Amino acid sequence: xxxxxxxxxxxxxxxGSASYKCPATGYSILGAVNAPIELPARRDALKPEEATxxxxxxxxxxxxxxxxxxxxxxxxxxxxxxxxxxxKGFPRRGVVLTLAIVGGENVERGDSYLTILPAxxxxxxxxxxxxxxxxxxxxxxxxxxxxxxxxxxxxPSPTAAKAAVSLHVFAVSSKNHLLLNESEGRFDFDTxxxxxxxxxxxxQGETAASADGDxxxxxxxxxxxxxxxxxxxxxxxxxxxxxYNLDSI
Amino acid sequence: MSKEAxxxxxxxxxxxxxxxxxxxxxxxxxxxxxxxxxxxxxEYGHVNLQLGKTNIIxxxxxxxxxxxEDRPFDGLFNINLELTAMGSPAWESGRTNDIEAYATxxxxxxxxxxxxxxxxxxxxxxxxxxxSIRADVHVIDYDGNIxxxxxxxxxxxxxxxxRPDAVVRDGRVxxxxxxxxxxxxxxxxxxxxxxxxxxxxxxxxxxxxxxxKEEQAAEGDLVIGINSAGDVCYLSKYAGAPADAMVIxxxxxxxxxxxxxxxxxVEKVLQADLxxxxxxGMADESRAENDRLVQIE
Amino acid sequence: MSVPLVLxxxxxxxxxxxxxNNSNPLRLGPGLRILSQPSSKGSSHVLTATQAGLLTTDAxxxxxxxxxxxxxxxxxxxNDFVIAQIHHSSVDFFHCMVTPHTxxxxxxxxxxxGASKKTRPMLKQGELVYARVQSVGVGAGAEVELxxxxxxxxxxxxxxxxxxxxxxxxxxxxxAARLIRASSSSAEHNDAIEGLVVLSxxxxxxxSLGGFEIAVGRNGKVWVDCSNxxxxxxxxxxxxGRCLQETDQQNLHPHDQKKLVTKILRDMKLVS
Numbered sequence: 001x002x003x004x005x006x007x008x009x010x011x012x013x014x015x016g017s018a019s020y021k022c023p024a025t026g027y028s029i030l031g032a033v034n035a036p037i038e039l040p041a042r043r044d045a046l047k048p049e050e051a052t053x054x055x056x057x058x059x060x061x062x063x064x065x066x067x068x069x070x071x072x073x074x075x076x077x078x079x080x081x082x083x084x085x086x087x088k089g090f091p092r093r094g095v096v097l098t099l100a101i102v103g104g105e106n107v108e109r110g111d112s113y114l115t116i117l118p119a120x121x122x123x124x125x126x127x128x129x130x131x132x133x134x135x136x137x138x139x140x141x142x143x144x145x146x147x148x149x150x151x152x153x154x155x156p157s158p159t160a161a162k163a164a165v166s167l168h169v170f171a172v173s174s175k176n177h178l179l180l181n182e183s184e185g186r187f188d189f190d191t192x193x194x195x196x197x198x199x200x201x202x203x204q205g206e207t208a209a210s211a212d213g214d215x216x217x218x219x220x221x222x223x224x225x226x227x228x229x230x231x232x233x234x235x236x237x238x239x240x241x242x243x244y245n246l247d248s249i
Numbered sequence: 250m251s252k253e254a255x256x257x258x259x260x261x262x263x264x265x266x267x268x269x270x271x272x273x274x275x276x277x278x279x280x281x282x283x284x285x286x287x288x289x290x291x292e293y294g295h296v297n298l299q300l301g302k303t304n305i306i307x308x309x310x311x312x313x314x315x316x317x318e319d320r321p322f323d324g325l326f327n328i329n330l331e332l333t334a335m336g337s338p339a340w341e342s343g344r345t346n347d348i349e350a351y352a353t354x355x356x357x358x359x360x361x362x363x364x365x366x367x368x369x370x371x372x373x374x375x376x377x378x379x380x381s382i383r384a385d386v387h388v389i390d391y392d393g394n395i396x397x398x399x400x401x402x403x404x405x406x407x408x409x410x411x412r413p414d415a416v417v418r419d420g421r422v423x424x425x426x427x428x429x430x431x432x433x434x435x436x437x438x439x440x441x442x443x444x445x446x447x448x449x450x451x452x453x454x455x456x457x458x459x460x461x462k463e464e465q466a467a468e469g470d471l472v473i474g475i476n477s478a479g480d481v482c483y484l485s486k487y488a489g490a491p492a493d494a495m496v497i498x499x500x501x502x503x504x505x506x507x508x509x510x511x512x513x514x515v516e517k518v519l520q521a522d523l524x525x526x527x528x529x530g531m532a533d534e535s536r537a538e539n540d541r542l543v544q545i546e
Numbered sequence: 547m548s549v550p551l552v553l554x555x556x557x558x559x560x561x562x563x564x565x566x567n568n569s570n571p572l573r574l575g576p577g578l579r580i581l582s583q584p585s586s587k588g589s590s591h592v593l594t595a596t597q598a599g600l601l602t603t604d605a606x607x608x609x610x611x612x613x614x615x616x617x618x619x620x621x622x623x624x625n626d627f628v629i630a631q632i633h634h635s636s637v638d639f640f641h642c643m644v645t646p647h648t649x650x651x652x653x654x655x656x657x658x659x660g661a662s663k664k665t666r667p668m669l670k671q672g673e674l675v676y677a678r679v680q681s682v683g684v685g686a687g688a689e690v691e692l693x694x695x696x697x698x699x700x701x702x703x704x705x706x707x708x709x710x711x712x713x714x715x716x717x718x719x720x721x722a723a724r725l726i727r728a729s730s731s732s733a734e735h736n737d738a739i740e741g742l743v744v745l746s747x748x749x750x751x752x753x754s755l756g757g758f759e760i761a762v763g764r765n766g767k768v769w770v771d772c773s774n775x776x777x778x779x780x781x782x783x784x785x786x787g788r789c790l791q792e793t794d795q796q797n798l799h800p801h802d803q804k805k806l807v808t809k810i811l812r813d814m815k816l817v818s
Contacts, residue, residue, distance in 0.1 A: 008615070011390045012302050012795075013337050015619040028290075030306075030389060032335035035619065037647040056342035058333055061310035061385050064343075082555075084596055088576075088682070089621035093648070098335040098342055100387050102306050103290060132577070132618040134596035135555035174556045234598045235552045241616055241720070242600050243797065244741025246550050254646035257631045258672040259769075263713040267780045274784060276813055338647045 324371020616720020
């Protein structure tokens with residue numbers, strides 16, 4: 001399976017930016033963060049002690065609708081939890097995240113928005129990191145579909161996702177905690193447990209599922225895990241930005 | 250905050266002073282565009298365009314819809330430009346601002362009203378069904394001159410886009426999947442582009458393709474919409490200080506030269522991309538499955 | 547020197563990367579925080595990162611800090627030099643913009659060298675000052691205060707005060723910090739660490755034309771003035787600005803910086 005592609009800090013105007021492409025689902029997301037900035041229009045709604053995280057999702061070929069509002073809510077709550085909004089310069093300011101869906105099919109009205117959620121989460125996280133927004137942790141997220149025959153499929157394509165019996169999105173923090181779970185469709189607790197184990201192994205590269213013959217070898221090693229991928233993406237950017245410093249060492 | 254931070258006095262004075270010596274901050278001549286870089290994405294009609302540090306993505310899409318009652322023979326074509334905080338922290342996502350309204354209006358007039366895309370060719374069945382073509386403009390990095398950049402990107406996108414083939418059989422519309430029938434190029438009647446000039450020092454100094462700082466220091470602007478044949482389809486001296494009429498005449502010639510250059514550059518990238526696709530297509534075809542029909546109501 | 551270490555938020559700083567000099571208390575730079583962790587033997591303290599960046603330590607000053615991405619937004623920090631733009635003035639203060647789209651910083655009307663009610667500078671909207679961050683306040687809603695004098699001496703040390711004429715160029719905050727570090731001691735040695743030769747190269751080549759003066763603000767602004775360069779002042783200023791911006795944007799290596807200087811000076815017809 002072809003892994004995701006990501007890079008950091010490609011935009012000039014935004015304080016931080018990142019792109020994330022998931023070849024399996026076809027989605028390509030561009031994220032930009034401006035922080036900390038004033039939010040004059042929301043002065044009354046701001047919390048006095050911490051930063052306010054705003055998320056805006058812009059679809060590629062339609063106008064934003066209820067589906068976008070729904071994922072924005074999820075993103076806001078996940079990212080809002082990990083942003084350290086009381087650090088210097090951040091209280092009463094805004095952390096504004098904009099995500100544009102620049103590649104892949106549109107999510108049709110009524111279709112599940114879970115298929116695009118992991119890509120949005122990753123692009124959002126990386127853009128936050130690129131803008132040096134203080135965070136308590138990082139995370140990685142994955143989409144799993146359960147087919148009619150009970151197989152668990154990683155990153156199903158939009159067509160495969162439509163045919164799936166249930167869809168699950170998991171986000172696992174860098175401290176190995178479950179940060180987010182959104183599931184839809186019909187599933188029982190045993191299935192959910194299997195899916196959760198699989199998600200943990202994809203995100204963190206644990207060999208927890210070794211008893212389960214389905215898990216492919218590649219996912220078991222740390223470097224092939226999604227958290228390893230996030231780390232490498234960030235490291236690459238730091239190394240290239242500080243090449244002048246590292247060369248002299 | 251819907252306004253860009255104001256220019257400092259030092260910056261404004263310096264930009265004006267430098268122009269008196271025909272010097273621009275990035276070393277360009279008055280009639281030079283910034284380096285233009287165009288590439289196409291995987292999907293048809295997906296354009297990435299960089300004009301200096303202004304960065305735009307355009308995506309063209311098509312869907313079957315019902316034509317307007319008063320124009321039963323015409324398909325629909327819309328340009329959608331929505332500025333988000335991604336392009337500039339000065340823009341607030343979900344709120345319209347002046348630049349958005351102004352740029353959308355200019356693009357509509359240059360591309361739609363000059364009928365660059367032949368909307369009659371989008372008709373499938375009179376009064377019943379037609380194609381609706383949509384151009385979505387994403388300004389992801391803003392450093393001035395979004396009108397010209399968006400105009401080039403939309404025109405490149407329209408030329409690159411392929412819509413699924415559709416036929417009418419026994420009064421029913423059949424749309425073929427991209428795998429079943431070779432998708433169809435849009436019918437482009439001509440290729441107009443906008444060329445934006447800004448005036449300084451009582452219109453003594455006129456420059457093309459201003460950066461954001463140059464735009465902020467300018468006293469007025471002039472937008473010329475013109476195609477490769479030299480037909481002017483839009484001319485706007487929208488606001489700001491009055492400009493000498495002769496300047497407009499002279500600059501129209503400059504604009505024509507620029508449009509010819511840019512259209513040639515777009516054509517080159519377009520042909521290279523189509524050639525690349527043809528190569529991949531040949532490889533795909535050898536393992537293509539049998540045709541199947543998909544019917545829609 | 548140890549292997550370069552990149553940390554991500556929530557990563558712990560390994561003990562062996564901390565400076566071992568124990569005579570001074572350990573000072574934490576931006577991007578790091580101290581957390582206490584309950585464990586079986588009571589609580590222990592760990593240093594963790596809150597941003598992503600390169601871990602750097604200074605054994606002499608016993609500091610440990612994280613170099614994060616250079617394109618980030620500037621957050622005012624006490625004692626930083628910044629280039630601020632006057633937005634408006636009130637009875638006691640000039641309200642200044644340090645970074646766009648953030649709250650204005652306050653600069654006292656009398657915070658200038660030798661200023662009294664009668665001699666204070668009358669600054670207009672859009673004028674620039676080279677100022678120092680005096681305080682950033684504590685708690686929510688705290689205002690940033692700037693000053694144009696050194697409170698210890700009452701003098702405008704380091705070129706503080708209004709900036710007249712010249713031109714400001716925007717660079718990344720990372721580049722601004724590098725420029726300041728590289729110039730803080732003029733030793734060639736420092737240039738080497740920061741990998742910045744662009745300024746000294748420009749200085750050498752432009753000396754005959756009258757040279758130039760610069761002031762660097764940590765908020766990502768560089769003010770350049772070449773009033774000594776007479777008729778070529780405009781071109782020299784543009785050349786300096788372009789060299790700095792291109793070095794920044796393309797993250798050029800020292801030998802490429804030299805090539806860039808030669809290319810741009812020739813391009814601007816300043817040297818043959």
